[in-house]
Amino acid sequence: MAFRELTARVHLCIAEIQLFPKSILAVINGTATGGGFSLALNWEFRPMTETAHLKQALTSQRLCLDVGGTWFLQRLFGLRRALEIVALDV
Secondary structure: OOHHHHHHHHHHHHHHHHHOOOOOEOOEOOEEEOHHHHHHHHOOEOOEOOOOEEEOOOHHHOOOOOOOHHHHHHHHHHHHHHHHHHHHOO
């Protein structure tokens, strides 16, 4: 699949989640890494099991968040905490 086609599909998926008329519950059971981490930030309710773990894969390589992660992280936690999460890879 070409890169542009893939990014267009991901963008469409995020837009549809944002425009969905009802709240979305997404239970995280396991590890949500990279794009999964960013998608988890997109949902309104995200309960996690005791074994769940969120990890941003790209920040440990000093790359920016993918799948809208920079926008969602800042929106949920504020700019200061979002920068801390990205910079310290917590």
